[in-house]
Amino acid sequence: MTDLTAMPQWQHLEALASSIRDQHMRDWFTQDEDRAARMQVESCGLYLDFSKNRVTDEVMQALFSLADAQGLNEKRQRMFSGEAINTTENRAVLHTALRNFSDTPVLVAGKDVMPEVRATLKKMESFTQAVHGGEHKGYTGKPIKHVVSIGIGGSFLGPKIMTEALSPYRSDAVRIHFVANVDGCHIHDVLNGLDHAETLVVMSSKSFTTQETLQNTESAKAWFLQQGGTQQDVAKHFVAVSSNVDAAVEFGIAKENIFPMWDWVGGRYSLWSAIGLPIALALGFANFKQLLEGAHHMDKHFATAPNDRNLPVILAMLGVWYRNFFDAQSHVLLPYYHYLRGLPAYVQQLDMESNGKMVTQQGERVSYPTGPVIWGSEGTNGQHSFHQLIHQGHGIIPADFILPLNVPNQDDTHHAMLASNCFGQSQALMQGKTYDECLADLANKELQEDERARLAEHKTMPGNKPSNTILFDSLTPHTLGALIAMYEHKVFVQGVVWQLNSFDQWGVELGKALGNQVLAGIQGDVDEAKFDTSTQQLIARFKHANAPE
Ligand SMILES: O=P(O)(O)OC[C@H]1O[C@H](O)[C@H](O)[C@@H](O)[C@@H]1O
Secondary structure, eight states: OOOGGGSHHHHHHHHHHHHHTTOOHHHHHHHOTTHHHHSEEEETTEEEEOOSSSOOHHHHHHHHHHHHHTTHHHHHHHHHTTOOOBTTTTBOOOGGGGGOOSSOOOEETTEEOHHHHHHHHHHHHHHHHHHHHTOSBOTTSOBOOEEEEEOOTHHHHHHHHHHHHTGGGOOSSOEEEEEOOSSHHHHHHHHTTOOGGGEEEEEEOSSSOOHHHHHHHHHHHHHHHHTTOOGGGHHHHEEEEESOHHHHHHHTOOGGGEEEOOTTSOGGGOTTTGGGHHHHHHHOHHHHHHHHHHHHHHHHHHHHSOGGGOHHHHHHHHHHHHHHHSOOOEEEEEEOSGGGTTHHHHHIIIIIHHHOOOBOTTSOBOSSOOSOEEEEOOTTGGGGTTHHHHHHSSSOOOEEEEEESOOTTOOHHHHHHHHHHHHHHHHHHHHOBOHHHHHHHTTTSOOOHHHHHHHHHHHOBOOOOOEEEEEESSOOHHHHHHHHHHHHHHHHHHHHHHTOOTTOOHHHHHHHHHHHHHHHHHTTSSOGGGSOHHHHHHHHHHHHHTSOO
């Protein structure tokens, strides 16, 4: 494989980066009245203004050439058609099949997966309707009023964050609660006060081997039995979602209560599968289906739109530009919508678990930076804390501002303030405030000249800080589906450019394995001498603090 950094497309980008490094976006906007009108795209209900980026038309074309040279078209086609592009686990990558509402079959090793996908959706629909309609009753005959969703990682973030984002669509039929952490405080707080006879537990684990989820489900089961349920009643109150059906049955979940998924669905891409059951239970199946349809819409856009009109491709290549040619270490997501406050955490797993890698598909060490740190939180809160660093800190942190143009049940003044803060921040980041402007502001102050100069230096904002602004009419399930799929495909495109396998997660696997070994150490099942001395002393302290009196 050619070294990425030796490719002519890469070197051309390096030259372009040097040539524009000292230019300011502020001047570009003044000199080019059409800039904003040219650098905008709209599709699937999402509008993107990417004009506040440190790019010229020539840079964008050069970025697209790099994507093409890296085989984006062919690799995208291979993903959609079910080839085993996850080459370290020899798996297809088909979250797109889970939301495929076309008639096109999707083959994995020669077998069409669509009939199974449709059958599982049907099962989810019937189950959701039975719970909401009161036909699925608890063991005492009471209807289900509370759903406790247990899972972690992709089996938690998608259901939790999508449900939260679509709060205005929540069904009154049930209340949903999420438990992820193995920290007992979490499950204790959630179960405390619930009536076991009207509670349904949805246990979600693709692998059915995840320690946290197994333990939390055991604790929920113990609580259920302690409250008066019997082993026989468990079937009415516990269902599971897993690709490991045998392990789920062995664990004690009735076979008919298991919603299948498949190894070609990655954990962080799984909300579209039966892992989304808690979303359907919280919002109703019709809304869950709308979410899938929005994502399908984005899939079609991603597969067919030319690069310069293609939302995921544009976002991905801007990210490559800053990561590789401007040394940006991180990327910040700023949703200006309280219900979408979980988006940074969602994209954190999606992006960092996918592209936080240093070895190419061919097993060679990369010689260039790959996935950035993803972080962020809701606006306007961040403006009163970490935005300081984005405005005046060292280096650049590209930002995505995300705002619904309409919000349900809200005061117009609040929303106008929210929007003006959002637009005002991206404007401030772009234009900054010059030393001379700051000096002029201090002109009337009774200060010595050198003091005035010193203060002006502190107040100067360099500007030239890049951002995208993503707007949509209101956050419907359809729009949210499109938004999430857009970020999924952005991550895919970057993985293609960086030559990574975006679909495995060996780093996480090691942590899981070592965690289990340490547990065996704490429980006295293995010789502690096998651990390093630091780990030994930590275990010893823990044991001492927990020793029986
Ligand atoms: O669904 P499970 O098999 O329980 O896995 C839950 C999570 O486990 C790991 O930490 C993986 O890195 C995640 O991608 C996955 O979502």
